[in-house]
Amino acid sequence: MATIAVTGATGSIGRRLIPALLERGDRVVALVRSPPREGLPAEVEQRAWEATYKTADLAGVDAVVHLAGAPVANRRWTEARKRYIELSRLLGTRSVVSGIREFPGVRVLVSASGIDYHGDTGDVPISEQSPAGRGFLPDLAVRWEQEAEKARELGARVVLVRTGMVLARGEGVLARMEPIFRAGFGARLGTGAQWVPWIHWQDEVGLILHALDHPQLDGPMIATSPNPVTNREFTRALARAMGRRTFPAPVPAPVLRLVLGEMATAVLSSHRATPRVALETGYRFRFPELEPALADLYGA
């Protein structure tokens, strides 16, 4: 049994990770804003934490899963919003690393990052060894990871989880897509040729547990299924899983740019990702293929 602190415990991934930690006998400390927060299991200890706290309270903690960060895709990227997204991650990670310095019992930091680290890579397959890209999200991921890496100098093992698009019914990106698809307007975005680095939430949780448990894991780990699909394929599969047809015309890229502004890059970028580190360290995906993953979520 280990004591695991989780930031972002109330979020989409955190809420799913915590029961898995408890189920295997770990003790969980949730670092949350304004405790007590509803919706967390009673056996979870809640401690007050904000990204702006100089030092996270990690007393008695063996490992940290650091997921907190202001949502990236729920509002237009004004300069102020971008700064907020950035600060919530950079300051938050600094606070966690400062906690690791203060409380030397912490041996492992599993820190969230994004597949956007690699930028828009078209049809070129990418793995953890691929270089960083350019743009708001890649630059953010690079700086976010650099902050987390500082825990290594303090003797902790650091795993940087470069997550793709997490599929959870009614959550995140799917929450935005579901009403549109339900109404029969699900359409490919732009050319639809961009690769979608999807992952079922159970594998996202599985990979975080894998990162906690495998001492040989140190450094970046891509968290996407081994079988990315194009946006065109994803659109068809999601419509089918929801028992609907796709809309015959695509949403043109210029329209997306007009509606979403710079945030359109997030849906038009292509990431043909391979979770090489996860596979090489023996992780077995529960949902390696998209159709069964969507069938699981939509009950087909």
Ligand SMILES: NC(=O)c1ccc[n+]([C@@H]2O[C@H](COP(=O)([O-])OP(=O)(O)OC[C@H]3O[C@@H](n4cnc5c(N)ncnc54)[C@H](OP(=O)(O)O)[C@@H]3O)[C@@H](O)[C@H]2O)c1
């Ligand atoms: N889900 C994905 O598809 C995906 C893909 C790539 C990367 N990631 C990364 O993985 C992490 C977790 O994702 P998620 O989907 O679970 O995110 P989420 O549902 O948006 O949850 C974010 C969590 O961060 C907390 N938070 C937000 N701003 C904060 C701040 N300023 N200070 C302290 N806590 C703050 C929220 O707490 P409150 O409840 O108090 O708001 C919430 O618990 C995020 O960093 C995200 O960027 C996710």
